[in-house]
Amino acid sequence: MAELIVISTLNGVLFGMLLFLLSSGLTVIFSMMGVLNFAHASFYMLGAFFGYQLTRWIGFWPALVLAPLLVGAVGMAVERYGLRNTHKHGHVAELLLTFGLAFAIEEIVSMIWGKSPMDYRIPAALDFPAFTVFSTNYPAYKIFMLVVSVVIFVALLITLKRTRVGLIVQAALTHPSMVGHLGHNVGRVFMLVFGVGSALAGLAGVIAGPSLVTQSDMAALLGPILFVVIVFGGLGSLPGAFIASLLIGLIQTFAVALNGSLASVFGPLDPSLGPSPLTDIWNVTIAQIAPILPYVLLVLVLIFRPMGLLGTRES
């Protein structure tokens, strides 16, 4: 039991930090520009595929730097040539644009790389057990993932809260024309914010690619969870997204690790009942309902606290 708790906590924190790396980019873009980027998970997928391809060509470490930059460039192009022109039609049009983009990116990726999983491996330099917990070897790569996520998070927070750049970025949100009069190019600020947000997603893709599976439906699998995270944490709240990411990471990992069902606790039902919704619910294991837990959480938080955990705005 202790083994299960320790391992699951470690994995849960790890998955939670990865979720946070993704949702931080999404939250920053949302709170700065009001754009809910539906294609954020697609940028994450692009990061994984660029990472895979560049790793094959030039090795993992250059890919770790180059792939996020490439994804960031794609993001900036999307902002410059897509979102900026759509802005006049309102936020729903922007959301629809990113929705179409997510669809198109998934198709382009499966067109170029195919639909089967990529052979994206952990780099040899990190392919060793870091430490052993309860006779389970804990891979060094997972520690590396954790460190990268934490470093990026701290850097992001410091940049936004403590530096001049952060000051300008935050001011550009509330008083764009004033910032413009002070001689800053507001359009470029937005473009860079969107680029940085996308690059963060790309970075998450590069480091998560070898650990999770790199294939063309990975965006569709993760995308909805990201929205759960930012709604659950409160729209536009970075600390809220942090708590929500860790919580969802932990809940999902623990649920997957647990194999209990109502039947295993209270004993099986009378077999003469035959298949019915009741026997389904009775026999389903916690591991099986792991994928729906985030959405249950979402519905609950919306009923009892519609603004999310740390959100301040109703809408």
Add this chain to the structure above:
Amino acid sequence: MIKAVSPTSAATKRESGGALGFYGVWLIAAAALVVLPLIFSSGGSLTSFSLIGIAIIFALSYNILLGQTGLLSFGHAVQYGLGGFLSVHVMNAVASYDWPIPLPVIPLIGGIGGLVFATLVGWVMTKRAGTVFAMISLGIGELVASSSLILRSVFGGESGITTDRTALPHMFGWTFGPQLQVYYLIAFWVMISAIAMYALTRTPLGRICNAVRDNPERVQFIGYDPHVVRYLAYMFAGFFAGIAGGLTAINFEIANSAYLGATQSGIVLFAAFIGGTAYFFGPILGAILVTYLQLGLTNVTTVWQLYFGIIFIGIVMFAPGGIAGILMKHRPLIRAGTLRTVIPSYLVAAIPTLALVLGIILTIETVARYTASEGEGNTINLVGIPFVATAPTTWAAAAVLLVGGFLVARITWRRVAEAWDRAATVARDRGYLA
């Protein structure tokens, strides 16, 4: 001003004389639904018509949310799918217990299934509009879609639940075995649902929905609760989506978890938006186009969904009114008689635009053949000319068409815009408002 008055009144006179035209449109539509299978009687076209009919109801029900109430839903397929599942279960029950329920009533049961679910979840979902609603609908959609794989006895797991539509009590001697009879059943429900949904837009509720879409605060000031209005709209949309789901269950004699999924929700969003959400007939056009593309393109190309995505992005960026919006923009010009001044610029722009489109298609197909589908041979047949995906000439041709087409097309588009402005100004001066 004075000059503008008299033609305006002439225009309104023509408008009021349109009652005949109004009923005429519905009669023509009904006649077309009856006559179409007699003209195109092959099995393939009957199947297509049936699918298009279902898509029309589904897209129109979606537009109650998106177009009329301003709610962007990413989970509309939930009501559609649940309507389908309920229909299948009821059909099986009717067949095994010999209940006197004939098949044509089944879509109504699907509608009730959609309505019940919308009533259950709608109150929480419609508390807020905008992006928040969009995400909640996505979450609920995912919740139901993933739960459907757990509750195997209800949803049949991966394989779904089958039924037999001919096992139900027959009506007027119709067995509903042949596709033609199913088509007429669908056509009947298309007509009923379309009229009902159109009538809904004319009711005070429909009007207040538009007001909630445009300015919820003012609606509150005049004494209506926007939340209640959105909830009602959501229930109506759920009801009609359930009807579409019930018809799908009848058409395929199966319901599976794919009916509930994100792809289905995405396609109905595409259909409604590409067709145009601002006009009632927009989603109908969209449903026809999207279903036709789905059926037609799958035979021609492996990456048809990419074309979908590109068309959708193009519409969002350049024509947010959709196809209906583009068509309706021409109405004042036709009335003012200035359309002919625009057409030459269209013709000029058509050539480089066509080159650009061919360039895009050639690029996509070349990349698709070059990378993924190795086994399928790499010759692309585009407008009768064969291209070899691995040949450098093909790559060059694609690049020339793409870049050259874009550069020339951009100039011609500017001319179209100028001709448009002139024609629209004249039309406005003559009193035909755009």
